[in-house]
Amino acid sequence: MNISFSVNDDILLSLKENAEEFTQDVRFLSALMWYRKDRLSLGKAAELAGYNKLDFIERMKLENEAIFDYRDDKMGEILADVAKLP
Template sequence: MQIAVDLPNDFVAFQAVPDIRQEIRISYALWLYQQGRVTLGKAAELAGCNIYDFMSICKTNRQPVIDSTRDELLEELNGFSQS
């Protein structure tokens, strides 16, 4: 599916259309992921990159990819060592 977005001509003059298209896809994927509306994998797919590159994008935008607290992670790690 394609969606058309009207942008001011002076904005488009600063960047190539493919670059703008990619930035919009990444921004929308990041927003959907932040809202919890898509998984990390689906967000990466929408952004047009692999999951590791999208995780890097999340890091750059200060968006956590692990939503567990420090204590939850430590508790889980302790469960592994006791098994």
Template sequence: MKVTVELPDNILQALNIPEEKISSELRIQLALFLYEKGRLSFGKARELADLSVWEFLERLNENKIPLHYDIKDLEQDLEVIKKL
């Protein structure tokens, strides 16, 4: 499914984002918001933002959004490391 959102010109102008970067920047901002609210995992938010792991981590840091990383995540990471 693909969703299209139309924004009024005055809102787009208020964002003060170059026209060629509006779509990608809005995707990144949506991804950051949904990750921060716990609606998307890190991987899915990064995928929505279309950024590398490091780029997404940088954007989280810039926006002062903490990583959601708990004991379950640590255990999963340790299992992956054991398999390697």
């Protein structure tokens, strides 16, 4: 599937980016949003962004984004599962 939309040149000038850089950023930010919302796994988010998993993680580190951001309820589930291990 190919998705396209128009962006005024003055937007790119304001961002100091060319079309290729802008496109890569839009893909990354979209993937990051879906990953944060737990709609995409890390691997699928990386795929959407056009990265492999390690490169996506590295980009997240560069952007100071949490790679794993578990809420208290999720951490409770994880710790409960760990407690069940022999």
